[in-house]
Amino acid sequence: MASSAPNQPVIVADDLAAAYGSRLIWQNASFTVNAGEFVAVLGPNGSGKSTLLRLLLGLLSPAAGSLIVLGKRPHRGNADVGYVPQRRSIDSDLRVRGRDFVHLGIDGNRWGIDVGKTTHNHQRIDQAIASVDALAYADRPIGRLSGGEQQRLLLAQALVGRPRMLLLDEPLASLDLRNQIVIAELVADLARANRLTVLLIAHDINPLLPIVDRVLYVAHGGVAIGKPAEVITTEQLSRLYDAPIEVLHDSHGHMFVVGLEAESAHHDA
Amino acid sequence: MHELHLAVSPYFGWDLVRVVQELLHYTFMQHAYEAGTIVALSAGVIGYFVVLRGLSFAAHALSHIGFAGATGAVLIGAAPIVGLLAFTMSAGAVMGALGQRIRGRDVPIGLVMAWSLGLGLLFTALYKGSAGLAIGILFGQIFGITTQDVGVTLVAGLVTVLLVLAGYRPLLFATLDEEVAEAKGVPVRALSIAFMVVLAVAVSEAVQVVGVLLIFALIVAPAAIAERFTTRPSRGVLVSAVLAVLFTWAGLTVAYYVPYPVGFFITTIAFWSYILARVVAPSLALRGRGRELRAREEQLRHSP
Numbered sequence: 001m002a003s004s005a006p007n008q009p010v011i012v013a014d015d016l017a018a019a020y021g022s023r024l025i026w027q028n029a030s031f032t033v034n035a036g037e038f039v040a041v042l043g044p045n046g047s048g049k050s051t052l053l054r055l056l057l058g059l060l061s062p063a064a065g066s067l068i069v070l071g072k073r074p075h076r077g078n079a080d081v082g083y084v085p086q087r088r089s090i091d092s093d094l095r096v097r098g099r100d101f102v103h104l105g106i107d108g109n110r111w112g113i114d115v116g117k118t119t120h121n122h123q124r125i126d127q128a129i130a131s132v133d134a135l136a137y138a139d140r141p142i143g144r145l146s147g148g149e150q151q152r153l154l155l156a157q158a159l160v161g162r163p164r165m166l167l168l169d170e171p172l173a174s175l176d177l178r179n180q181i182v183i184a185e186l187v188a189d190l191a192r193a194n195r196l197t198v199l200l201i202a203h204d205i206n207p208l209l210p211i212v213d214r215v216l217y218v219a220h221g222g223v224a225i226g227k228p229a230e231v232i233t234t235e236q237l238s239r240l241y242d243a244p245i246e247v248l249h250d251s252h253g254h255m256f257v258v259g260l261e262a263e264s265a266h267h268d269a
Numbered sequence: 270m271h272e273l274h275l276a277v278s279p280y281f282g283w284d285l286v287r288v289v290q291e292l293l294h295y296t297f298m299q300h301a302y303e304a305g306t307i308v309a310l311s312a313g314v315i316g317y318f319v320v321l322r323g324l325s326f327a328a329h330a331l332s333h334i335g336f337a338g339a340t341g342a343v344l345i346g347a348a349p350i351v352g353l354l355a356f357t358m359s360a361g362a363v364m365g366a367l368g369q370r371i372r373g374r375d376v377p378i379g380l381v382m383a384w385s386l387g388l389g390l391l392f393t394a395l396y397k398g399s400a401g402l403a404i405g406i407l408f409g410q411i412f413g414i415t416t417q418d419v420g421v422t423l424v425a426g427l428v429t430v431l432l433v434l435a436g437y438r439p440l441l442f443a444t445l446d447e448e449v450a451e452a453k454g455v456p457v458r459a460l461s462i463a464f465m466v467v468l469a470v471a472v473s474e475a476v477q478v479v480g481v482l483l484i485f486a487l488i489v490a491p492a493a494i495a496e497r498f499t500t501r502p503s504r505g506v507l508v509s510a511v512l513a514v515l516f517t518w519a520g521l522t523v524a525y526y527v528p529y530p531v532g533f534f535i536t537t538i539a540f541w542s543y544i545l546a547r548v549v550a551p552s553l554a555l556r557g558r559g560r561e562l563r564a565r566e567e568q569l570r571h572s573p
Contacts, residue, residue: 057452077454085448094445096321097500101445107451108442113434114503141500157449 008035010165011056012068013223018051025051027064029223033199035164039225040192041201042239043218045088049201050086052218053167056199070164076254077109082158084254085199086169090150094143098153101142102128105157115223128160129153131190132212148179152186159190166191168200172207180207187211205232205257234255276315292525300414301531305348305517306424308474308489310366313513314430314514315471316331316492317506321445323372325489326365327465332472332484333361337385339406339476349406350421353476355399356385365465368458369447409480422474429471432463432478440464443503463482478517481530490539497550516542 009032025048031123034041043049054060056068058074067073070080084107102125107114114121129138132152137145142153151171158166167169168187172180184200186210191198202208202227209228216225224231231237232255237245245259280291293299319328335357342352360381364371371378393403405413414422433440442450443457451457475487491512495505520535527534 029382059452076452081452082450083452085452094321095496095500096445098500100441100500100502104438104442104446104449108438108446108450109455110438113437139500149555157446 006225008032010035010070011199011255013065014067016055016062016067017053017061017064018048018086018222020051021059024063024211024221026218026221026223029065029224030224033197033214033216033225035197036195037213038188038198038211039216040205040212040213041199041216041218042203042205042240046146047218047219047220052216052223053083053199053201056167057081060173070189079258080164082163082166082196084151084154084158084160084166084168084171086173090143092143095140095141096143098134098142098145098150099125099129099138101153102156104137105160122210124160125156131159131193132156132186148183151175152185155183155187155190159194163196165197165200168198170201170203172204177207180204183189184208184211209255209257218267228255271361278332280528290421292522297412297414298521298525300419301411301521303419304414304517305411305478306420306514307312307422308478309491309509309513309517311426312469312487312508313491313510314433315468316513317495317502317509318444319468319488319498320442320443320492321502321505323462324465324468325485325493326375326378327371328488329485330378330385330466331357331465331469332476332481333382334385335469335473335476336406336481337388337392339481339568340389340396340403343402344392344396348572349402350477353406353471353473357473358466361465361469362462362563363463366458368461381441388476391512405480407474407477407480407482408530409478411478411531415478418477424476425470427468427475432459436460436463437506443507461536479532479535483536485514486516486536486539490543494543494546497546498553507568510538512542 011031011033013029013031016029018029020027041049041052051060055062056069056074058076058078069078072078079264093181103121105125105128106121111145126135127136132155134149134156137266138150138153139169147155155168155171158168166187174185175183185206187198187200200208205212205215212228214225215231216223217231217240232247234247236244236258237247237259241259243259245257248256248258249260250256278438280287316328335353338352338354338356339349340352342349342355382475389403389551391564393400396402439450439455439460442453443455443460447457472484472488475484479487492494492505494512495508499505499508515536516538519538520531524531524532
């Protein structure tokens with residue numbers, strides 16, 4: 001895996017703006033993300049967090065400014081970028097194995113049927129599934145698995161393509177608190193082991209506080225980035241969400257954010 | 270519908286060679302088996318994706334739209350298949366362009382379906398021909414297939430199967446995980462349109478065998494049964510195609526000996542196979558699950 005040296009910028013946005021048609025989502029965004037960083041993307045509903053990922057994936061062109069991802073302009077089909085979109089849930093009637101879902105991450109975008117290289121592919125698939133600790137249920141229909149189990153397999157699908165960067169859109173949504181922490185830590189471990197840069201959209205920052213390097217905020221038509229200690233303060237968050245939000249510190253120096261639950265209760269967009 | 274008045278007592282027994290000889294004795298039966306096999310193969314392969322993409326009802330509607338096309342073509346003096354293809358392919362392209370939005374839209378699809386049947390009824394009345402024409406399109410006319418029809422069917426069938434296989438992986442990707450597929454460079458929208466147009470061709474062919482109204486038996490039933498028995502897409506496609514061919518052969522064979530419509534036999538076999546699959550598959554899966562659990566217990570016992 002050709003990994004970038006640490007502290008080398010892998011995402012460079014300069015005066016970037018995002019719009020759907022004539023509807024401006026946010027503008028004047030200038031920030032860089034360095035190789036190996038774990039960045040949590042926060043912001044109220046509809047502020048344009050997923051839009052940022054769409055720009056990075058090349059699914060949407062910048063309305064203004066420039067964006068460089070891994071040294072190139074974003075383009076669809078970039079094997080260096082792994083993506084797990086937000087989804088409500090997989091149809092429980094979908095009678096396809098989780099393993100086949102993971103397989104798509106290797107050669108799902110190539111034409112024709114699967115011929116040759118099958119043993120090699122099977123090894124890669126097994127490896128990816130093992131890395132998210134999902135071998136026990138990878139052969140069951142994916143629709144029948146729990147939200148956490150599905151999330152692990154979708155993560156394996158993104159990893160099997162051996163990316164350098166992971167873009168995860170609300171991977172913790174619809175998980176219970178324990179699973180949120182487990183999956184967040186799993187992502188952090190995988191990122192460290194594979195020297196991946198991670199952008200993870202989240203509603204609740206609490207399960208991520210121990211692992212994030214920086215926080216990227218999308219709100220009020222703009223984008224800002226900073227260290228958790230700088231940005232996660234009562235004043236900043238309350239201003240960002242237009243809601244009373246409190247940041248508590250316990251005797252061990254751990255932070256806890258209160259007030260975002262109401263915001264995440266009606267998650268959409 | 271063609272009534273069968275054949276040899277007084279056609280042979281049926283344990284001498285399989287003689288049975289096959291008997292079945293293939295008449296040219297119309299040879300044609301029926303040839304066209305039926307190709308049609309079933311293509312219906313089975315494409316049907317798997319129809320079921321996976323949740324487009325069963327859309328496929329059903331497509332065949333009804335074809336009814337208006339086929340009767341309209343006859344009215345202006347063209348061959349029914351020309352109108353059938355023209356109508357189903359254009360409707361398929363529109364449906365494909367709508368993409369995922371077509372899922373679960375029973376009401377608009379149903380209305381288009383009803384109106385198409387109504388149009389077909391009007392065209393039939395204007396044609397003032399025999400009602401046999403409409404009945405043939407609605408319920409199929411596999412025993413009236415000419416050598417030329419077989420040739421056309423062979424080409425159309427091969428093209429549809431080859432196109433589905435050529436697009437197999439991206440189609441599966443776009444079906445299971447549209448957003449990631451799009452990000453990975455799969456032309457999701459173009460694929461959706463192409464799929465519906467290919468489906469339109471497969472449906473138009475299948476109309477010859479089972480007719481507009483019974484299309485579910487060949488496109489949806491084999492795939493739905495295959496889905497019950499395997500969770501691997503590659504095997505699903507294979508099982509679906511094999512089942513579609515078996516249903517068609519069985520239907521044709523029974524219809525040769527018993528003087529009732531072949532459409533009745535194929536739909537009956539498809540229906541009861543589906544019921545059987547729903548009963549049998551869960552117990553098979555349960556047994557597999559039991560094996561899996563026992564193997565895991567065994568593993569745990571042996572690990573320190």
